[in-house]
Amino acid sequence: MSAGFRRGLIDLACRALQSTLPASLQPWAWAVRYEAASIPDPTEALLFTLDSLCGLMPRAIASHLLQLVALLIGEDALFCKGSNSMTIYAMIRRPRTIGVACAIGAVGLGLAYMAITAAPTRYLAINAGALVIGLTMLVLLGRTVAAGRAATGAAIAAMAAALLATALIGARADGAARWVSLGGLAIQPSSILVPLMLVAFSRIRTVLATAGIVAAVAAVALQPDRAMAGILALSLATLAIISRDRNVIVALVASVAGFAATLAQADTLMAAPYVDQILYSSFDIHASAGIAVWGGLALLLIPAIVGWRHDAENRATYAVFGALWLATIVAAALGNYPTPVVGYGGSAIIGYALSLLGLPRAVGVHARAGAQTGYELGAIVPDRHLRVGLV
Template identity: 60%
Template sequence: MSAGLRRGLTDLACRALLAALPPALKSWGWAVRCEAASIPDDSRALLFALHSLCGLMPRAIALQLFRPFAALCGRADPLSERSTAMLLLGAAMHRPRALGMGCAIGAVALGLYYLAIAGAPMRYIGINAGALVIGLAMLGLFGRAVTARHPWAGGAIFAMAVALLATALFGSPVGGAARWVSVGGFAIQPSLILLPVMLLIFGQTRGSWATAGIVVAAAAMALQPDRAMAAMLASCLAVLMVTRRDRHSIIASVASVISLAATFLRIDTLPAVPYVDRILYSSFEIHMAAGLAVSGGLVLLLIPAIAGVRRDPEYRATYAVFAAIWFVAIMAAGLGNYPTPVVGYGGSAIIGYLLSLLALPGRADVTAPAHSRTGSATDDLSSDGQLRLALA
């Protein structure tokens, strides 16, 4: 790469950061641009600009998405550097699980907005809202008790895999695919609830039972068949192979690739379901606001992983798997007739997303530069109370 191209990319990264940052944080963008310009080595300047972009962009996106809701409070500048909104967001950025809860609530709210504009039945809106309440309750119930490194984690993976296999064998078939079970008159897709949790637990624990569970889950995805979930399985195991390669991850990865290949041997004839599939495109045909709500909600799903990769090196592999799970789910919804997670109608993905937050740490081990640590210990302690108030 030529020196001129490296400098051009550095300038482009700085301009993108400046464009994304709200007015209250523009000074950060200008500081990054000036610092990058003062670095004589072109490669180091580019790496510095990209590192700054990855570090500040999650907060910039979250602030821009939060602006319409914060403006409802009547503040002239709801995102000023010392505003309550900024303090709450700063507190959440240090707590990945709490940040994920906020992103889930925001994504579901944007999804409900889309459903209302699109004219979906009120029952759909009630089901999504109810799934959010159930997911938050389960997260609160298991949040302190569940840990991926518990001795029975491998057994839990195997038990969930058996449930997925039972769905493939005895579930309610639709168009030749058996991905759903009927509970109280509601159709539930167990793979969207269980598979993300299984993959995140497997990323933190390895053993014979856990590996056997992933192999059984791969067989279940091939039998259902479900290309989207099989692709999620294969992608996440590929990420785990990069971060830590061992006998268990190799066996699981091979099984996932075979499962994905098997799903392509059968033609997927399921049509698109209104308010569930293809809404990433159809929402813009309804109204620009509906399309932006769907797109913004999908971006929110990835914010905890993007923020955590840089801020919490200890759990970097977990954040990478979390990102792969929901990025593949979003891509599958954009490329085929598969459910649009969280923002589309369907409570399974909402519950699955919230349960997947169990694998994220309650507090990130932030490694910020010394010059950026301007807060006091009192501010850090008080942020817990601010965050609880915000979630309430």
């Protein structure tokens, strides 16, 4: 390891401290940087910096967790202008940004779980690659011009057609046709498309969009995919409770029938390593592996909780978002169904990232302006804050 590379690691560690420590601890970050620069031996300087990083980061993480908990319970008065707390507060006001942070955290915990359990290295690479693909698609689609109601309905119908094609000509395993093979990788289109379809339908409930949801229900029943059918039914039931719309009732009735059809068919798929039943098996390997899995799953629900608390105008959307990911977690706990995001498999990771497209870009003034013009998939204003968060 060259001296220049070691100095680069020192600079990276110092930058991490400076960007993470709260305002009250910022002098410590600068002190570490100056002290490391004054040590002539790069190895000794690196060891000093890493030791300081290990000592200070737990306090920084604890501080940010306390701030996040305060935001969740509505204690906005705890935040002082000019502090790092205000940065987190601003992020909370941007649901997509907090969703990106949760996606990164959940995938990171999933990678930690797989590393602890000695999963094949390519599994870790595939999940990390799926995160990059999903967030890239989120940023690119978020920059598109706002789609009209008819265009959004057409998009939902097109995604439903892709699910029907999967059911009819997709790759089969043990009698189920849920996958499409791309370059040797098995992709599950329903895990990618259904979350986005449901969140979009919570806002755009046209006749065409409803037809698309009904077609998606039929596709899932044909595959058959009991877990996804249950996710559709629970999410639409949640939406029906909040918004008593005729189109929602039609979609709900169809989803209940589709779920019943999957219950009448045998589900013989066996559990796959690092994919199914890991909510319990992870603790058998090591407590830290189990904590990583459960902690990552908990992160998936935070955008819904925060949005429900801070954005009353769009509660139906947050309710559907939370219901669909909670149902996905419950399905993974009850049967041999993929554990979303933290388990091996890129489809759910991409699906989670794309489902963030359905969340409002911002709450407050911008959200009210969006409500006046109509919220659609992909708003006119570029997602600058989202791109900054990714950097």
